[in-house]
Amino acid sequence: MKRVKVSLALALTLAMAAGCTNEAAPSTKPGGTDEKNVTQAQSSPDNELFIYTVWPAYYVKEDIFQKQIGDYIKKKFPNITIKHVHWDNPGRQHKDLIAAGTIPDIIIDDTRRNVQxxxxxxxxxYDISDLIKKYNFDTSKLNxxxxAQVKNLTPDGKIYGLPFYNNDFALFYNKDIFDKFGVDYPKDGMTYDEIYELAKKLTRVEGDITYxxxxxxxxxxxxxxxxSLSALSKTEDKGDMSDAGWKKLVDNMRRFYEIPANQFDTVETFASKPTIAMGVATVSDHLVKFYEENKNLNFDIASVPSLSDAPNTRYQPNVYSMYITKQSKKKxxxxxxxxxxxxxxxxxxxAKEGVIGPLETDAVKAAxxxxxxQMQGKHVESIFYGKNAMPPAARQQDLVWYDVPVQGVFQPLIFNESKDSVTAIRMVQEQATKAIDTLKAAKTEINKAATTTK
Known part of the structure; x- marks a missing residue:
């Protein structure tokens, strides 16, 4: 079974290429939201449950959706039928389903980026708090x-969904390169300072090969x-990267790329061009991607390096969650x-398929x-080493959410333009504030137009 890398560009490509692999949403031209259609009830059979997937991107492949979700639902609920539609552009975006009056019962989507x-x-x-109580669902058993990533989207304590899948990170390392240069393999719990010392030992130029x-x-x-830093102000509609932690983060990473011959190069070539000794990458998709690209790759994994003042700490959740829509008649x-x-x-x-979920019992970890x-004989314990960093606290109600492109600090500002860390951070913060102002202005114009047409 082929699983595809979870990235936005690939999600778009695959969705368009595989348009007929899922049951198609009703044909509709992309357009604005129609208030009448937003509240229109679905006309699906009583035993049909409509699930709309946006992330993970590989659910564009119907066989993967069925293996990971559909088959289990059929096993546990044999009397219901699952209708599955995966996001596509154009034609299968949220606004298209809304405009057609075919609103899903469940949406699976990227929590941090897409929910707001x-x-x-x-x-x-839809706040599912009452359903959690009604069915005695114990959320304390979940990571x-x-x-917190689900709850922190709103300051009013409402729970709009439940986490389903965390595309967490690990440190992949090429054992052949370590063996070649006689360097000990990385271990769980290492800090970035320790990994930096390894990186200096392993960066070499031999003939026309750069390791x-x-x-x-x-x-x-x-x-x-x-x-656990956010690039947005918690109380105002603006970017805010003034916390000293941002400079600490940027300086920590930029030193790796200032090692002579270790200039930035995508970690995606870890398997296809095996000259990278260590690379941090998402687990679930890269376990498959790297194996498909190079089945002879002699690799293993260790826990992601942590900061010296946040020891044994994994990254904030890169989580996709399940949401019940307020329009659903089958809540x-x-x-x-x-x-x-x-x-x-x-x-x-x-877990057997390499998916990291929110339930981390001993049985799940062992599976x-x-x-x-490719995982046989590997150090799988590293996947669950330490704890995820908590996501930032909720922002004040009704603030505009904007996905600040923090990657711009490095590319182009540091890598291409050699900006110092403070300047690069400030420039990205200013760009974010300008973008938020533009979003607010556009929203104001839309509201004015809506008022005029009433």
């Missing part, structure tokens, strides 16, 4: 950082940072299905990667 921009802005959100000691995506590193059924997907039985099944040939 898509779920809340499209008035699809607390995953739950790079370390590589990591700076955008992921900053977005899911281990200091009880939808919740029971979500609860089943979070059962230990199903979380074990997912991780059992169905993946």
């Amino acid at each position: 921009g898509q779920l809340i802005n499209n008035d699809l959100q 607390p950082a995953h739950m 790079k000691g370390f590589s990591q995506n700076p955008g992921h590193y900053l977005n899911y940072n281990q200091l 009880d059924l939808a919740f029971q299905v979500m609860a089943a997907l979070l059962s230990e039985e199903h979380q074990i099944d997912l 991780f990667g059992k169905n993946l040939p």
